[in-house]
Amino acid sequence: MNWGSVSEFLAMGGKGLYVWGSYGVAFAVIALEIGLLVMRRHAAGKDQ
Amino acid sequence: MLEVIDLACMRGERTLFRGVSFTLAARGLLHVAGANGSGKTSLLRIVCGLGLADSGEVRWGGEATRTLREAYWREVLYLGHAHALKDDLTATENLQVANALAGRPVTRAAARDALAAFGLEACLNLPVRALSQGQKRRSALARLALAGAMPLWILDEPFAALDVAAVADLEQRLLGHVDGGGSVIFTTHQPASISGRITQRIDLDAFEPGVGAVC
Amino acid sequence: MRDLTLAWRRRSDVFTSVIFFVIVASLFPLGIGPEGKLLLAIGPGVVWVAALLASMLALSRLFAADYADGTLEQMLIGAAPLPVVVIAKVIAHWIAANLPLVLIAPLLGLQYGLPADALLVLALALALGTPSLSLIGAIGAALTLGLRGGGVLLALLVLPLYAPVLILGSLAVEAVGAGLSAQPYLLLLAALSVAALSLAPWAAAAALRISYE
């Protein structure tokens, strides 16, 4: 195990901003894409 | 011989027409009728190979025009709504250019004679932008005087913007082409006095689109 | 031939793109300051970018007039194969819109204090590189024919594809400045143009038909 505690895990050896910034934005983008897809599907279904 | 087999055309989600079939032999004069927006221009464009049909096929001499391509286009004269005239060139130059594009270059003298035959003697050397709408139409139509060797003429609204004398003149020219063994497809809204000589008539209003149809 | 005659009768268009080219290239020193060394360093790149933009601006005229007046229809169903027509039009367009840029570029290079041999290479690189710009641009112009927002869209489509020409062209001029031979870059530029000549007319012809169908 690499991490002694949760705060150590979050700190990422002082690079937390960069690491979590990367993952945060990446997953936000994926969530956004899924959200857009759901909305588009909804609109397509209603369009009758 | 031109064969049109089961053509369908859609614009967006709307079906313009479907199941249009006809055969046009030599000496045939085909009038395509129909209300505005019924697809007359689309049909002509598909027949001459500019447009793409959603289904169906056009054959020339038994072969599909989509495979014949240039071999077909050398035999077809298409005049559309747009005059294909360059404002900056003179009527004579325009006519020469148009014929060169069609693979039938003509001399300057021949081009001038053709324009004269359409009553444009006075404007041979004027840039086209100086011509009136009717004169422009006539200088575009002057290609007909040089296109006796092209078997199939496809004319979209050739009578538009012409005066009475020019209409009569054009009708005689179409009949002359048909009598000489050619064939003509044209659209018009005006009651033409050559209607007696029309061998076939297609009314696109009769090919009313079916709702909810998909090709 | 016909296009050339036409371009001659519309001389003002040619001058517009040349003047645009000159203005863009002259604005950079105003924004950066008259420091000789810096200008010398950015000169090749700036002249190339300006040429790229000027060439692209002229592109939208490549098919637009023929599209509007119906001549393009006649070309599509003409006796000559469409790619050949496209090549002819691109050549005419290049002579009218890009050749003047090639000729005037050395003058702009002078503004940036480029040495004489670099000026020669600059003109040569432009002469070898701009044909591929016109050819690639023809595809973009054919694809965006008659579309709303055509001009901006055209820029979005073709500018990324212009990157290799820009890079090689500026490198050629910089190589001279560094005392190296520009030949490899010039050869690569020529190779790109030949490759574009062998592929782009067919792609542009296909794009034109798609735009009409």
Add this chain to the structure above:
Amino acid sequence: MSSASPQAAVPVFNWFKYASPQTFFPLAGALAPWFAAIAAVLCVAGLYIGFFVAPTDAQQGESYRIIFIHVPAAWMSMLIYLAMAFWAGVGLAFNTRLSGMMATALAPTGAWFTFIALWTGALWGKPTWGTWWVWDARLTSELLLLFLYFGFMALQAAIDDPRRADKAGAVLALVGVINIPIIYFSVQWWNTLHQGSSVSLKSAPTMAMTMLTGMLVMVFAAWAYAIAAALWRVRCIILERERRSDWVRAYLGTAR
């Protein structure tokens, strides 16, 4: 009265059967959740390996852990463009409508991955090289790739007729795919000749086995996700384009 396009009707290859949007629609609907599930499982596994099993990098410290998202995104961005060009080419060659829809469906996902690759590349560059942006050959190519995606989507958005949009997009995608290697190599030359500030990504230290495993698992997760997203999007596109057809009306009628 819907029938497949002429090519699809000819049973030359068995899977041409699925080239009709109507038959593909339920298939895509059935497959997409599976790919999404695979993506989720692999993603959790990959992140676990990446954060808890893989050791700290001796040179870069913890910030190297960004590669578990950066490299998969960069790979997918290029792979999706290739897939897009492939479907576009198939669409042009066989005139199947579904191929064009697939190409259209792939583009946004590809653009998102390209964006992620650029973003994470910048966040990796800052602690590693001290700058947000390095004009490295790969990053620059990636940026141009993003522009190519934008061009493709903007072109398709500007064309109203879906058939023309598909074909025009196909020509553009194929032109782009020919250009990508040229862009990459020219950028690389340019980069090596402008040494100085630039740092080459190629000098990455040899990776520990667990790092590689974690990265590969994440690559497969991204792959599965891209497939799932594309399938979902192609379902939306089918519904939008065929909404006047009988089967879509029937489908939506029963679904309501």
